[in-house]
Amino acid sequence: MWKRLLQRSTLLLVLVASVAVARDRAPRVRNVYLRDDPKDEAPRVYVTGQVVTVLRLQQPCDPSRTRMPGWEGRFEPVECSGKRVLVEPLQNLESEDRFPLLVTLADGKELPFTITAIGKEWEQPDQQVDVFLAPETPEVLRAKLEDTRTRERLLQEATLRYGREDTEDHALARLVSRGSVQLTRLKLRRRWFLRKEGMTLKADLLTGETKAAVLFRVTNHDPSKPWSLVEARVLTTRPGRKAPTLFGEARPFALHKDWDELAPGSAGSLAVVVDKSAFTSQEGPCDLTVELYRHDGLRVGHVLMDRRLFRE
Structure with a gap:
């Protein structure tokens, strides 16, 4: 069955570089106490x-x-x-x-x-x-209180995020990102390479009985600038479409990487894992698109996964 699906190109993987996506950012306002x-x-x-x-x-x-x-x-x-x-x-x-x-x-x-x-x-x-300047004025105390609340909020968000990462999917993403696919039930189905704009991106599409994953290998060829990932998304895609949608429904996924930024000439891996249940949206069965955005907000690649991956 897998062979027929591959021959009919129902497993679609497309990587697109240099697609600009506007993303609103909050103004950076910072307090300094002298x-x-x-x-x-x-x-x-x-x-x-x-x-x-x-x-x-x-x-x-x-x-x-x-x-x-x-x-x-x-x-x-x-x-x-x-x-x-x-x-x-x-x-x-x-x-x-x-x-x-x-x-x-x-x-x-x-x-x-x-x-x-x-x-x-x-x-x-x-x-x-x-x-x-004056540390005891009501204005200064209010500013410090707001700073404290912001730090607490960020700490709570980090705590919740790390708590959510203690799942089976995140454990699987850690194994995949560290090159231990042989310890999982996932099998390689397709591989794709892209080289553009000072980087090389390799993507391996892996599937199992109830899980699907994409293993990305990013190499930074820029001679002076570091590279980092600012965001990854998994969105629903209308069945039969061969291109991603920018307005799909966000689906749950697990992501793992062991690096914050890639220095010039270095490389790193990251893995995205989704459960079989993610291929069902509020409107019924759907395909999924995995998107990667680099530090400047540009989408550097996307992987389109067909829902029929899990058919026997």
């Missing part, structure tokens, strides 16, 4: 080319005494207006670049900052930095 201690390091402000970063102060600043030495040719002139300081690089900074910014308030108090580049390619620059 103490009146000369031993403290100047807080860093992370910027990127042609994007304005705003420092939001508690009191007005003095334009005549707010300066950034060495800005010529690299930045627009620093603007100090009321309680706002605007910083805009003309182009992306190098990771080692450091520019001192000295903001002077109307009362003469000087606030030092260090302007530098974002740490990694997929990170967001500071769109707004709220600067707090």
Whole structure:
């Protein structure tokens, strides 16, 4: 039966590169708390080319005494207006670049900052930095309380995520991603290669009696930039379609990888595992599409799996 299905091309695997997908991101607003201690390091402000970063102060600043030495040719002139300081690089900074910014308030108090580049390619620059001085004011206490709530929420989400990963499917994904397919009941059905845009992507389609998996092997050929996965999706696809849908119903899946980013020249594996039940949606039997999105939001590949994989 499997042979006939393969001959009739009912197992479809398609990898598509360079498909841009717009993804909304929340503005990056960060709080900075300054103490009146000369031993403290100047807080860093992370910027990127042609994007304005705003420092939001508690009191007005003095334009005549707010300066950034060495800005010529690299930045627009620093603007100090009321309680706002605007910083805009003309182009992306190098990771080692450091520019001192000295903001002077109307009362003469000087606030030092260090302007530098974002740490990694997929990170967001500071769109707004709220600067707090007096640690006991109600405004500062509210900001710190909100920071604490945000950290707690992120911790709870991580705890729930790790709890959900303690499943049979996640255990299977760990085995597959680590190259131990021989320890599972999965069998290789199809293999596909793609080389484009500084990367190589190999995908192995594996199936068993009640599980299906895709093992991706990503190699980063870019000479200077790291590569990372920002998101994977498993969506329902209308039966008979040979292309993925961007509006399918999300289906449960397990994913495992042992790396956060791939340095230039390095490679890594990741596995996506779905249960047989995922091939049934609210509208009935369906096919599934596995999609991968890299750090800049571009979809780098998709795998289309036919529901008839589980027919005897």
